[in-house]
Amino acid sequence: MTAVFKREFKSYFTSPLGYVYLAIFLFFEGMYFSTLYNNSSTSIEIIFSSLATIVVFITPVLTMRLLSEDRRQKVDQALLTAPVTVTGIVLGKFLAALAVYALAFSPTLLFQITVSFMASVNWLIYLNAALGAMLIGAALIAIGMFISSLTESPVISCILTLISFLLLMVLTNLAAMTGVSWLVSAAEKIAFVNLFFAFTESVFRITDIIYLVSISAVFVFLSVRAVEKRRWS
Numbered sequence: 001m002t003a004v005f006k007r008e009f010k011s012y013f014t015s016p017l018g019y020v021y022l023a024i025f026l027f028f029e030g031m032y033f034s035t036l037y038n039n040s041s042t043s044i045e046i047i048f049s050s051l052a053t054i055v056v057f058i059t060p061v062l063t064m065r066l067l068s069e070d071r072r073q074k075v076d077q078a079l080l081t082a083p084v085t086v087t088g089i090v091l092g093k094f095l096a097a098l099a100v101y102a103l104a105f106s107p108t109l110l111f112q113i114t115v116s117f118m119a120s121v122n123w124l125i126y127l128n129a130a131l132g133a134m135l136i137g138a139a140l141i142a143i144g145m146f147i148s149s150l151t152e153s154p155v156i157s158c159i160l161t162l163i164s165f166l167l168l169m170v171l172t173n174l175a176a177m178t179g180v181s182w183l184v185s186a187a188e189k190i191a192f193v194n195l196f197f198a199f200t201e202s203v204f205r206i207t208d209i210i211y212l213v214s215i216s217a218v219f220v221f222l223s224v225r226a227v228e229k230r231r232w233s
Contacts, residue, residue: 004084004092005099008066012100021062025104028054033111042119044112045129045200048105052196055137056169060161062100063144064154066093067227090224094145101137105130125202132199135212139192140165142219149226168193 012018032047067090084092112126144161151157168191175187188194192215195208 001084001088001092001095004089005096008093008096009099011065012062012096017061017065018100021058021100022104024054024058025051026107029105029107029111033107037115042115042121043125044108044115044121045126045202047108047111048129048133049196049200051105051133052193053169055133055140055196056165056193057162059101059137059140060144060158060165062097063141063148063161064158065148066097066145067149067223068151068154068157086228087224090145090220090227094141094220094223097141097145098134098138101141102134105133122202125200128202128204129200131209132195135209135216136192136195136199139212139215139219142216142223146219146223146226149223165193 012021028051029047032050033044036043036046108126108130112121112123115121116123143164144157147161147164148154148157151160171187171191172184172194175184178184189211192212195212198205198208
C-alpha cells in the first residue's frame, strides 16, 4: 500500500493537476483570510465553511483519475498482479488523494498560528472545523474514487462525480420543495456536505463523525469490489 500511495501522490505533481488544485485552494484561502484579517476577525474556522463550494467543484478533479486512468492506459492488470492486495491498491490511492486534499487546507494552520500571536483564539473550534473538513473530504474522495472505478474515462468520471456532489449540496432544498417533512429530514441526513457549517459552528457530534467515517468506508469497500470484479472478468 505504501508503494501505491507514494506512486499516486507523486503523480499529482508530475502533471499540472496537483499544482492547479492547490493553486485554486490557495487563492481562495488567501482571499478569505485577507477578508477576515481586514475585519479584525480571529475566526479562522469560517474559512472551512467558506471553502465548501470550492471543495465540491474541484474535488472531482482530484479523484477522476484514481482508478479510471489505470484502466484507460491498460496498466490496471499489471498493477493487480503486483505483490499487493486490491484493498492495498485502493487504500493507497484513496490516502494519496486525501493527502493532497489535506495539503490544500494546511495554510489554515499557519493562519491560525499567525492570528494567535496577535489575539486570543479558540483552538478547539479550529480543530473541530479542521476535523470536519477532513472527514467530509474523505467521504467525497471515497465517492469520487468509486465513480472513477466504474469508467475508464477520467473526464466522464469527473462529470459524474461533480453531478453527484452538486446533488448532495442541493438535496435538502429539493426535498423542501416537496413539503414532505420526512423527506426533508432524510435529505438533511444524506446531504452530509452541509455538515461543513455544523463543524465550523463548534457543533461536535460523535454521530456525525461515525456517519462520515461510515460513508468513506462503504465507498472504499465498493471501490475494492469494483476493482476485484474487473480483475476476474
